[in-house]
Amino acid sequence: MDGTGLARRVVEETAHRAAEITRRTGVRPCLATVLVGEDPASVTYVRMKRARCAKAGIESRQISLPATTTTAELTETLRSLSLDAGVHGILLQHPAGPHIDERAAFEAIAPEKDVDGVTISSFGAMSFGLPGFTSCTPGGIMRLLDEYDVELAGRHAVVVGRSAILGKPAGMLLLARDATVTYCHSRTRDLSAIVREADVVVAAVGRPRLINGEDIKPGAVVIDAGYNPGNVGDVDFDTARTRARLITPVPGGVGPMTIAVLLAQTVDAASRQLGTAGENTG
Amino acid sequence: MDGTGLARRVVEETAHRAAEITRRTGVRPCLATVLVGEDPASVTYVRMKRARCAKAGIESRQISLPATTTTAELTETLRSLSLDAGVHGILLQHPAGPHIDERAAFEAIAPEKDVDGVTISSFGAMSFGLPGFTSCTPGGIMRLLDEYDVELAGRHAVVVGRSAILGKPAGMLLLARDATVTYCHSRTRDLSAIVREADVVVAAVGRPRLINGEDIKPGAVVIDAGYNPGNVGDVDFDTARTRARLITPVPGGVGPMTIAVLLAQTVDAASRQLGTAGENTG
CATH class of the missing domain: 3.40.50.10860 (Leucine Dehydrogenase, chain A, domain 1)
Structure with missing residues (x-):
């Protein structure tokens, strides 16, 4: 992707x-x-x-x-x-x-003005499907999934990581789109078994190659939001790419989307505050 | 239970x-x-x-x-x-x-004053482990789990239902306690297969006997927060009880806990507002 x-x-x-x-x-x-x-x-x-x-x-x-x-x-x-x-x-x-x-x-x-989507109010908006700003990385992930027409309703999305600005809101956005959502994290037992069931994997934990490529279900969609030294993601890309239908590279996948969403939301905010909303925003 | x-x-x-x-x-x-x-x-x-x-x-x-x-x-x-x-x-x-x-x-x-735990601020507190009030039913569920010393860290908790005052906060409270958490709902495919993997099942959807007793993993803990006409829960109790290690009846399980938490949180709120906190609250 x-x-x-x-x-x-x-x-x-x-x-x-x-x-x-x-x-x-x-x-x-x-x-x-x-x-x-x-x-x-x-x-x-x-x-x-x-x-x-x-x-x-x-x-x-x-x-x-x-x-x-x-x-x-x-x-x-x-x-x-x-x-x-x-x-x-x-x-x-x-x-x-x-x-x-x-x-x-x-x-x-x-x-x-929370265009980075970090306040509890923004998290609530993401969780309850209310108007508001998304956290930038989760918002970028959703735009990528939509760009590639990834079906989410009824699919099993596994989010690995539960940070306040990445894992948690990513899961809430996927849930709002009717995915079945599993949150995994450092205390999860048998991560492999859970990842193997996933139609969509979102890796958002910041541990190099934590996700084994062999665990990716054939045809799954893999979003790697990990950023580790040496341009290494959270997913073992070389193996995962042979099994996934769609996968984000690191770099060039989620990273650029984060800034793009920040800019887009800044313009959304300006548009609303300056009273031009409804004319310039979708 | x-x-x-x-x-x-x-x-x-x-x-x-x-x-x-x-x-x-x-x-x-x-x-x-x-x-x-x-x-x-x-x-x-x-x-x-x-x-x-x-x-x-x-x-x-x-x-x-x-x-x-x-x-x-x-x-x-x-x-x-x-x-x-x-x-x-x-x-x-x-x-x-x-x-x-x-x-x-x-x-x-x-x-x-949100002693019923319904505001976004309270949801954020539950989600991010901050001080604040819990939604009453999820808070009651956590007290029940603690009362029976149910180990949550690393266990797989499956929450069926995603309402703003029950399913969503229940999942967040379980996640804050280091459970691996899966949210299921009306659009989930193969609910049975997911329930079968659960160490802890929280049924919070309000559909009579939606959860098959046969799907309960032997030794699992089953929390039935469903309230349906005729005192029927969301779980097929008669079969589930033969497999679960612990299970809440309907009525007499989660229901009474909801009001108890409401009262306890009202007194917490009064204690803080009247400046007696730190002496009467734990």
Whole structure:
């Protein structure tokens, strides 16, 4: 499954919508990116996201906070961005640091600006089929599945991983689409036996080649959201590809979709906040 | 599994805590029960809940609204109860009626008074292991499992049903306790095959004897949260009991636990709001 190609098309459409909003209102959609500390991977991710914003005609505003920032200071920053009419979307780069109560920080983001889909309100929307933003990676996975017309109703989807921004919401989105959903994780016994029953496998745990290729049911669809050093996913790709009907590569599968959804949701947020919704969004 | 007996002990302990709060503060814990229309089953449920409150030393305040009440009027009522310092817990009897946006109504309940565990905030707390109230029936199920020392970590729990106040939160609570969790529902193919793999079955769908007794794995634990006419559960009890290690009867299993958790959470809420927390709650 070609995440790079689909992401490019999503970003192109997003750029078109951003330009239309700017033309009508004179305002460019704006994403605030908040970074705590100087973790090199996080710095790189934020730089990449901002570069993609710029290419799509989305303004970004970088807020860099020192590693010594407290939870109270961080939530204060996020609250003031939530109230700032010039900011349409807010991204707090994860991880914010071991001393930060990340959940408290996420909850300081106004739901209507939660374009990264990290608040409990967004999780509730994903879980109960309400309007709202999806977590970006799960949202990207759903767009990939739809792009390839993967039937979900009644199929058995196995989600390996249960993080708040990846595994849990991915399972809820699949359940909302009428899949039978199994959550597996580090405490699961006989992961192989469960994966062997899966019509759709979503690997979202961050452990290199945790999923054996031999366990993939012939004809299954495999989504590898793992990101491990050396461009290795959570799935043993070489073997899995010989059995799967569809599979995402690493890199070039889920990864590009994550940023594409972030940009698309930033433009959705701007459109709603600037009162152009219903004209530019689908 | 004896839900009636455990519920009685929970209510006794709750009554003791309620009396202690009243002794210290001069205030009785108070639950507001909101009923829209005159559906006979709902009227009966609310009356039963209020009678149990009275026996436990919990005040209850009944708000009966006509069937013609709009969503806006209902949310206004719930918002004003949320602000009323004399009310510690709020219950909106489900179903509120076909013309009501029940989700909007639930969200008008302040999270700290959501003793029925129906808000998105409470669902997030259950899903992410944060402090907060559980939905009453799933919370009652967890207390039953704990009472009987049912090991959950690494076990396969199959939840049949995915409603917002029963199936979904039950699965999230089981996942938070390290079970491998499968959600099944009306669109699931080959439910029998999945149930046969379950160490713990939670039936929460409201279809009489949907779960075949023969599908229960020998030694499994069966929780039947179904409530169907004629005191019939979602599980074929007579056959299932011959295979299960533990099973809840209908009635006398999950049912009594639901009200017990409602009362316990009302007293928790009162304790926090009246500033006696940390002394009376565990």
